[in-house]
Amino acid sequence: MQGKLKVAKVHPTAIVSKKAQLDDVEIGPYAIVDEDVKLGNGTKVMAYAYIASGTTIGRDCEVHMGAVLGHIPQHLEFKGAKSYLKIGDRNIFREYSTVHRGLKENSYTIIGDDNFFMGFSHVAHDCQIGNKVVICNGALVAGHVIIEDKAFVSGNAGIHQFVKIGTLVMIGGLARAIKDVPPYMLVDGDSEVCSLNLVGLKRSDINEKAKAQIKDAYKLLYRSNLNVSQALDAIKKIGDLTQEVRHIIEFIKSSERGICKHRKTTL
Numbered sequence: 001m002q003g004k005l006k007v008a009k010v011h012p013t014a015i016v017s018k019k020a021q022l023d024d025v026e027i028g029p030y031a032i033v034d035e036d037v038k039l040g041n042g043t044k045v046m047a048y049a050y051i052a053s054g055t056t057i058g059r060d061c062e063v064h065m066g067a068v069l070g071h072i073p074q075h076l077e078f079k080g081a082k083s084y085l086k087i088g089d090r091n092i093f094r095e096y097s098t099v100h101r102g103l104k105e106n107s108y109t110i111i112g113d114d115n116f117f118m119g120f121s122h123v124a125h126d127c128q129i130g131n132k133v134v135i136c137n138g139a140l141v142a143g144h145v146i147i148e149d150k151a152f153v154s155g156n157a158g159i160h161q162f163v164k165i166g167t168l169v170m171i172g173g174l175a176r177a178i179k180d181v182p183p184y185m186l187v188d189g190d191s192e193v194c195s196l197n198l199v200g201l202k203r204s205d206i207n208e209k210a211k212a213q214i215k216d217a218y219k220l221l222y223r224s225n226l227n228v229s230q231a232l233d234a235i236k237k238i239g240d241l242t243q244e245v246r247h248i249i250e251f252i253k254s255s256e257r258g259i260c261k262h263r264k265t266t267l
Contacts, residue, residue, distance in 0.1 A: 014028065020035060030047055052070035062091075081103070085111070088112045103126055110129070114131055115131065142159060166182050181193070194262075196214065
């Protein structure tokens with residue numbers, strides 16, 4: 001005997017398009033799910049949330065009250081292009097968080113797996129968010145931003161359009177990032193690197209050799225009198241480079257906006 005097919009649990013006040021693809025999901029009171037939406041098994045859409053056309057959400061996600069996912073970009077050049085928002089598995093979107101779809105025809109905003117978007121946070125069009133990223137309350141991520149895995153964006157921080165945030169970066173509360181932030185760094189204030197993200201490194205599964213090399217790379221990049229090119233050459237001479245330090249090098253070499261400066265110390 002075959003198992004019983006699970007069906008969506010939809011509150012009678014919710015407005016759900018007949019063209020939406022729903023599996024074993026829950027749709028709460030007064031939520032709206034447009035056409036051309038796909039929701040994966042185990043996903044919950046709570047009261048008053050809005051899932052706009054062109055949005056795909058993976059398995060076991062939580063969309064809390066008033067969150068808006070896949071709405072049109074806040075951009076004066078948007079002219080109704082068919083664009084998309086793709087969301088992976090096990091993401092949490094807390095109350096009134098917003099994520100917008102791509103700006104141009106067939107463009108995407110992409111969210112990975114296991115991310116946490118706190119209340120009133122915003123991710124703009126064409127962003128790429130990796131895995132296990134935390135974006136705290138009121139943080140603003142502008143268009144075309146790339147945030148790599150395990151980064152942490154603190155409350156009310158702002159990230160400028162086209163900026164890249166590296167793996168395991170920590171952006172402090174109320175800080176802004178207007179240039180790229182290399183992996184494993186901590187940024188505070190006005191786009192200033194203060195130190196390594198030591199707490200993040202301590203909690204990570206990065207081995208001790210890699211941690212030591214990351215510290216050496218940081219000192220050469222930010223605590224020496226070398227310019228960026230000279231620092232990269234010096235980092236390459238550290239020895240048998242780990243993948244983490246190779247990633248730092250490639251991240252900086254590929255930067256189009258340049259990287260954040262170091263905070264100046266005063267005596």
